[in-house]
Structure formats: C-alpha cells, structure tokens
Amino acid sequence: MARLPVSPEKLIEQFGPHRNYPPQEGFVGRDEPDEIVNTHCCFCGMQCGIKLLVKKNHVVGFEPWMEFPFNEGRLCPKGVQRYMQNNHPDRLLQPIQRQEGVGFQNTSWDEAMEKTVSEIKRIQASYGNDAFSILSGVSLSNEKSYLMGKFARVAVKTANLDYNGRLCMVSAGAGNKKAFGLDRISNNFQDLERAEVIMISGANVSETFPTLTHWIWRARDYGAKLIVVDPRVIPLARTADLHLAIRPGTDSALYGAMLKYLADHDMLDHDFIENYTTGFEQTLEAVKDYTLEWAEEVTGIEKQKIELASQWWGKAATSFLLHARGIEHHSKGVDNVVGCINLVLATGRIGKPYCGYGTITGQGNGQGGREHGHKCDQLPGNRDITNPEHRKYIADVWGIDEKDMPGKGLTAYELIEAIHRGEVKGLLSICFNPLVSLPNNNYVREALEKLEFYVCIDFFMNETSRHADIILPGSLHEEEEGTVTTAEGRVVRIKRAVDPPGQARTDTSIILELAKRLGAEDKFTYNSSEDIFNELRVASKGGTADYFGITYKKIEDNMGVFWPCPTLDHPGTPRLWEDKKFATADGKAHFNAAAYRPPGEVTDEEYPVVMTTGRVVSQYLSGTQTRRIGKLVDLYPEPKLEIHPELAAKYGIGQDEMVRVSTRRGSDEFPANIVETIRKDTVFLPYHWPGKKSANQFTPGTLDPVSKIPEFKVCACKLEPLGIKSPPSTDSQAFASV
C-alpha cells in the first residue's frame, strides 16, 4: 500500500523539507572544536577534501583542507554549506511507519525490522524472489555499495537490484567498456594543466563541478584553447575560445563530422590507429557522408566553427576531452560517448602526459559505486554477472553456491515499469529519490502507488519515501567510516565525524541487521567498515576495477590511491594506458561506429520547441539534502524557464512572466527568464525540484538501448504565455513544492 497516508502538505509540515540556517550568532563552540576531521564533501564526484569542525557530536562548521591535492582548499557553495545537513530539524531520528489518515508514527527498531523482513518474505513467497526489488544509490560509500550488492544477491536473493547511477554515468561506463574494456577516466585532473586543447562536451563544469574549473583555468593560463559544446552559454563557455551551441540531441552528428574532417585532412595518428586500435575503417565508413554542411544542418552549429574545432583538435600535441550528462542522458548516450572516444583514438592522444579523456562522474561515489556490484548486471571489481567465471569467483568470495546467485535484473527505469505493470510488488530503497530524479515522474508516482510494500532507508524523508510503509533512519556521509572513489579514480577516505543522532543508525548496521533477520547472518560478519573494505579488496582482485592493493592506511598516508592497484606494493595508477595495453579482450582500443540517429522525441506542430534539462550550482541531484539547506535554497529559489528573447517574442512572453510548459507527459507553470545565452530553438529547465516545480514531469522515459539511461536532455514541448508576472522567487517555496 504505497499511497500517501495523508496529504503531502501535512507530511512536509512534519518531515520537511525545511530550510536549515545557522544560528544568528553562530554555532556555540566553533572556535574551539573538540575535533577537526579531515574528510570529503558529500556531494559531487569531485569529492573535494574538507575539514569538519566537531563540537559535542555536532558538526558546527568547516575549515578548508589546503593539503588535499585535487582541491587544495577550494570548494563550491554546496561544499561550503555541506555541514548544514548536520543538526537538521528534518533529520529522521526514529523508525517510522505509515498510518493511513495519520501520517507516520514512531515505531521500534525491532518492530520495523520484523515488519520489513516478514513483508519481504511474504512477497517473495507469493510472487517469487524477484518480485522484491532494491534501488540503491551512489551517495553510498564503496563499502555500502558493495554491501548492497551482496545483500540483494545473498540475503534477499533477488535479481532486481539497480541504482541511481543508471541516471548518471551508465552511458559513459558502457562506452568506455566498449572502447577500452575499462570504465574510468584515463588521467587525473592535474593532467589538464598542460593540455593544448580542452574540449568539454555536455558538461556544465562551472555549475556541477565548480572546483574542476581551477584545472581548466590553469591550462588556459598556459595558453590552452577551450572548446565548449553546449546549447547554452554556460559560465565556462562565456570565455571559451570556441563555443559550439549545439541543438540538443545531435551530439553524435558533431563528433561524426569532426572525425570525417580529421580523416579527410589527414590529421590522424596512423601509427596509433594501426598498432593499438581496431575498428577504424568501419567507424569511418559510418560517418563518410557527414560533411560540415550536413553537420551544420543537423546540429545547428555554423560549419566554420565545426571546422575550426576539428582543426584545433586535429593539430594539438596534447589534449583533454571531457564529457558529462549533457551527452550521456540520451537515447543514444552510448553512441555519443563512443563518438567522443573515436576522436581521442583517431589522434592517438591517450596514455601520455597531458593527453586525457574521460567522463566527469556526477555523483559523490559515482565512480566507486558503479564498480562494486549494486548494478543489476554487475558484480564487484566491475565484473559481469552473466559471465560464469566472474560469478564463480564472487560466489567463492561470498561463500555461496554459484547456482544460488541471481542473474541479471532489471535496470532502474525498467524496474519502475515492472512495478507499474504489477510484476514487482516490493521495494527497498536507499539514497535514491526517483520521484524527482526519474523521467516522466507522474508515471513513476503511479508505479509507487501500486507497491504492496515499500521500505526506505534514509536520513531525511524525501518525496519518494513519503510513499513508504516503513522508513528506517540511516546515516549521513559524516556518520560512518568508509571510502569513496572520486571522478579521477582516486580512492579516498570518508571519516566518521559524529555518530548518528537519536535512534538513527548507520546504514551498514541496518543492512547487517536485515541480513541477519533474513537468515544470512553467517555471510555478513563484519565488525567495521574496514572489514567490508577488506572483503571488497578480495572481491575486486583480478577484476578491471582492482582495489586489492589499496588499504585504509595507504589511502590516508597518500591522501588517496588511484585504482587499478592490484598489489600492496603497487603505487596506484593516476594515468591509464601508458603501456598502450588496453583492457579489452584483444588488448587494443576499439573504435565503435556511431551513425547519427535523431532523439527519441522530436519537435512537431503540436510540440514545436526543444526542451532540455540540467542543473544549477546551488543544488545537488534530487535535492533531498540541498533543498534543506537554507542558504543554498536562497541562491536559486525556484526553477525558471530559460528562453531566448526571439522565441519569447514569438510567443509574447515577457521577462518574469509565467509560462505554461507542456509535453506529452505533463504540464505546469514556470516563470520565464529571457536570456540571449541559449539557442533560439531551445528552452531549459533545471530539474532539482519536486511536484509542480519538477522538470522531470516533462522528460520522456525513452531509454538508450545499451545503457538503459533515460533521455533527460531532449524532448518536445509547447509554450503558452499566461500574461501574468511571477511572484518573487523568494516566495515560491519551490524547495517544498508538492
């Protein structure tokens, strides 16, 4: 029974989101903290080093961690305010259970656990093991990610486990595995510093990874040329040497045309292509008709600019290509990714100093979390759950019979569809807020309402968990020991700064207790996070993401270790492929043909405008944390529809006037922000907000056939001006919209 027990307004009143501000005269004791804990920011994949100030089991402030090599004290606004998630009035302090007509009532851990376990058993007995599903998230540490994978397969015995990385890096992961046989950025970010040309595609670095900007600006201080591909003039693009304002959904056409240009003008590294790659001919064949004129027609970028970009890229001695969700959130996300990789391989600029390529992983542990097995098709060490050898190895590590290990399950969005169809009846979720982060969220809501039992582990009640039957209060980033792997592939240590408040428990202890009650106690005998990590090391040994040589001590001594690190005396691998031996079966890098095809939904007479979605600097993902931090909310209080003055004039929309935005999936009203910094045919909405303010009520559930990532970045919409001025943003209450 997963309908809301009472109105959402009533739940918000009790459980938030409420905005947390520091006390007017500051936190008591900040000047003389009991402890200063060197740890990391809980937000994006940069995982900047930060010191937390602790007084009486409360985080009361921060101090920059100047020595941590990636950020050297630098932080973004989210990082500065991250400590405000602690001491939060919305914090769940006790297990609660749904009570129809009342809301949620406190219950004991014992009862909550008992109910959860009996419901799991009931559902699995009636509908089969896979009818109970698990959705996990990569805000979890490596240890917890590993534990969730093992918990699902060994304790719950379900195949249906997936994670929110499915909305994040899977296209990049799939593309990288196809090309290199391994899924990690090729170089650490310091290698950006002396790259001659930097191409950044579909990555709003300045808002989503602000601290990465430093390394790009350093390169520019040394004279690097910056090419930015984005439908909007993002802050990074304003000063870029070349801004390619691409039409959303046409990325692979651009890379295809650039590849053809490189080939036509012989700007290729023939030696590299010949000796270290395969598939070049077929790949080139696929783009043989992609002239500059054709590309201009498709992408909307002037051909002179495409030509210039190709020339710069072709002639550079060193280069770095970075991309992110902007090219990955597409029904052809994998094609876009391999399109980028093809450009890198064609010029042979990889595996050398200042020559790099990679995706900028979005979530805090987006890298580590996608390696250790809470993905439906994966086992620890980035092993394949369908590969018999891999299954055997992990089954042995876990001490189970390989035959008892479930197979490949459904991906996140497919899982929601299966719930909607009534095939999956139960759900356990942790660190995932699909009602805000999945596309077509009205459909997601319908699915949630069909669940027979839903249990959520989280520290705050988010929009999705309002639908839960039981909520188990888990732990914040700073409340448990562990490791995460940054976007650079650097494994770093997360330190426990404080203990979970009230009756809240660490996520690990909750999972272990559930495993015990499900009868798998003997498989889950850990005394500490380090114990779990040590098992993970063994489980990842021999896999592509090999952590075996990494220990807690080694990480602390070196402020991080880059995987692969196969042996204890191995120093880690900040730069991949220096030996030009790739992790593919044949040891070569693979070109992959990527012919252009249009996005899943194109504009037509009824829905004539292209809509794209993205982020703002002050919010993180679905906002469960950042929509509760007052100062971050105030920086960008509500989503606004960015629209070009010409398009606005066409529809008679004035600045700050309300516009009704509609797609085939939803319709709502947003204030217009008329700016020249967006393509004339495209509108933009940031997605961090729920309910009526949600951008994902509009986005389609079209999936990439390989990675199963949904197409967040392009759909067709129509606009109707309402002719009324929007109320001030500060009054919008969008952070708690219903």
Place this chain on the structure above:
Amino acid sequence: MPETNYQTNQEFFVDMQRCIGCKACEMACAECETNGHDSMIHVNYVDRAVTIQTTVQVCMHCDDPVCANVCPADAISKDEFGVVHTANTARCIGCSNCVMACPFGVPKKNEAYDLMMKCNMCYDRTSAGKKPMCATVCPTQALFYGTREEIARMRPNSSPVNNFIFGNEKVSTKVNIMMPKGTTVLRVD
C-alpha cells in the same frame, strides 16, 4: 589592534573574468567570524539578459577610502596594514553614505541591523596569518591571496593593477585587479 600575525607580503589579487558566478565565496564569507552569518562579498550578473558574465567584488581597501571620508559618524577606519575596517557598530548610524559613495559598490547596508557592513579581508583569518575565506575556497581563483611572486609565476601574462580612474577621480587601492601585462591603470567610465 591586538597582536597580529598579519602577513604583509601577502596580497589580494582579483580577476573577475575567471569568475563563474558560483557564489562559493559568498557562502564562505558568511562563515567568517568577524561578520557573523552575513556575507560581505558581492557576486552579481553584469547584465543577465545578454550575458552570463558575473563579477565578484571584495573591498578594494583604498589608500584614501571614500567610504571613511563620507561617513558622518567616523565609523570607518583604516589600520596600520591598510585594511579598511567595517563600520564600528557603536558609531554607525546606518545612513548609507558609504554605500552610495564607494566607487566600487562595496559597503552593504543591512536594513534590519540599521548598520553598514563590509569586507575587512577576513581580519580574523588574515591577522592570524591565514588567507581570507573567499580566496581560499574560490574554485576558479578569480580571488587569489598570496605573494606577488606567486601570482607572477602563475599568471605571467598579467599585471596586478591597483589604480583606477572614475571620471576625474583617481583611486588607488591595496587590492589588485589582474590586467593584461603592462597595464597600470583601469579606466571605468
């Protein structure tokens, strides 16, 4: 002032073209102990309708501060290091003369407090030998605090400029703005 460990060889260097408008500095400024939870730094769009350009402005700490001159209450003072301090809370009468007269648009009037507040270069940190909070966290180093040698090494094609012309007025400051190499003055009109 009490005993300090103020590093006189360290200076402030600003380059607003590096600014990405992320407002990390604004958040960090409010973590500085001298101004409570109010932020003193300014980040604003230059003209959002046509450009995403943002600018970032700390107090420039003028040699002859206009703000202190126009203060009717003698509330603003400059110390031995050239740091122009925020309004003396006992004296400030909240008239906003400094707010409107500062050629850089720096002082802020807090209406609820009836008090002007401005950047004092994180005096609690700089007087203890640390860098200001904003320059420490700035992810683009549009705000840089360090020695002249460091900035010269890192940005060899730029020169620090601390002379500004506003109409007929020439203003010299303690804080530098990074300009193309060889430039000595920035003309604003």
Place this chain on the structure above:
Amino acid sequence: MIASLNKKALIIATLVSALVIAMVFYGSRELQNFDPALIGYLFGTVFAFFGVVYRYSVWLQRPPTWMYFKRTWQFFFKGKVFAHLLFFGKEFVQNIGFQKFIYPRGRTRWIGHFLMAIGCTLAFAITFPLTFGWIHFTMNAETSLNPESIRMYEAHFFGFKIFEFKLGSFIAFLTFHALNWCSWLVIIGVLIFMRRRLTQAGLIATQTFEGDLLPLILLLAISITGLGLSYDYEFMKGMAYDFMAVTHAVTVIMFLIWIPFGKFFHIIQRPAQIGAHIYKREGMKRGMATCPHTGKEFATQLHIDDLKIVTKELGFDFRLEDGSSHLDLSPEGKRSRLAMAHLKARQENGGKLFG
C-alpha cells in the same frame, strides 16, 4: 596645542559649560541644596559636558555630518512639525530607548546591551541632578516634629517639591536604592558582553583594549564600587567606607572625563540615527534615483545629489566626461561597470582573458 583646537567648538563648549554651571547655581537655589561632598563629581560632570559639546561641535563641522545635521533640521521645521515630532518620538523610544536595531543581530547581544543602556541612562538621570543639587530630599518638618505621626520624606527638584513618601515604605526602598538597581543591570549586561568579547574569535580579532574592553571594565568597576558603598554601609557597618567612596569617585570621574573621547561617545551620537531616518523618509517623498545600469531605483535622489556635494567638498571628483557622475550608479551598477571595463581592457589586449 591651543592652535590645533577647533575655535568654533571651543566657544560653543565653553558657553555650554558656563550654562551648566549657571544652572547648577540656580537649580540648587544658590548652592543651598548643593552637597559639597559631590564637588569632585561636579567637576567631572562639567568637564564631560565641555568635552562632549566640544567633540560634538567638531564632529558636526565635518561635511557629511553637517549635511545630515542641516538637512534634518531643515526637514524638521519645514512642513509638518507635529508629524515629525511624532516620528521622532516613536523612533526615540524604539531606537534609543529599546535599541531595537540590535535585536536582529542576536538576542543575547540585545539583552546585554539593553541592560547596560537602561542601567546607565537611569543612573545618569539620578546622579546628574543629584550632583548638580537639583534633587534633594528633606524630612517633612511637620511629621518630624510630631513624634506620633509617620515620618514622611519629600523629594525636591530644582527646589520644588515633587512627591513625598513614608520612610521605610516600598517607594523609599526603591528610591534610596535606585542606583543599586542600576548597578545590577549594568553588571549583568557587562558580564554578557565580556563573555562574548573573550570567547568569540571574530570579536577577539578586531577589538582593542582601550576601545572595547576598557569601557566594560570601567562600567564594571563603577557598578561594583557603587554597590560596595551601600552594602558596606548596610552589612559591614561602614568598614573601609572611605576607601570605597574614593575608588567609586575615581572610577566615576574617569568615566565622565572619558565620555567625549572613547566608546561612550556613541551614546551622544546615537540620536543622529533618527536624523538619518528622517532624511531618508523625506528623500523618498521627493523621489528616487534610478541606476542607469540596472534600471532600478536604489537610493533617494536627494541622497545622491547631496553626496555629490559632500564628496566634492571632501576633494573627490567622480564626474564623468559626459557630465554625469559615477555616483549616479547603484552599487551593483558600479560593480558591473567595473567588470565591463575590465573585460574590455582584457579583450582589447588580443582577447587574452587568462594567463
């Protein structure tokens, strides 16, 4: 020394001091009611008056201050005097009486300040007239002569009888101990502020001993020795009374003499805040200035126009070539124009924005 003194201010201060002395003379009925034991306090007070008026006069002569002073009285007497009086009264109670503008900066900060302020002003209100001989108490002659009646005390102000009360009554208790109550208020307030000043990093970094800590110490010393005087009398049979009396007198006289020079001058300056409010209110009636960059109203046109005069008097000239002024821009406009000039300069130099 003499040459560096401000002549105008000297004259005004001398005149005011003479006036005070005259008032003392007549207010105490030609020194009939003057208590010679308070002569030290009297000198201290008169000097404080001299100093305060001198400094106030010097202060007023500064162009920005004079502009506000002039405008305030212009507005005050032009138009509706009664409305202004009402506004002034309201503001006085809120801002001077209750210091409501401190409250948003923190509750304990306000409580501490309010206790000190109310303690000090009450004490001034009692001690100045006492010192000047304007207040004195007498026994009601009739009741004192008649052993049957209840003894009544009479309070006089400027030689006129104001009220009378029974000896030993609650009112008598309150009246005779009034200064003790003031002391307790001040002590609590001082302790709250001392704690802040000794523990908060931001304050520690910016405060000075003579500017911020000494005033608190002085207030504490006055209050404690003052309390000592009465409790010594009541509970210790007057032991070491002379010592107490001298210490108290010394701290009080130091305090008085220091008013014009140190932190306590802000008590005298504070009402100017109301002037600034009147200035803003009147300015808004006359029209707002619009920033040529942002297109938004940002200040009163009066303020901007006056600032142009004031800055000119101070030797600053922000006039631009086109005849407008840099001061026409709002703070946001000024920042944006600076950034635009910077971008232009960077672009003109081969378009290099980095390095």
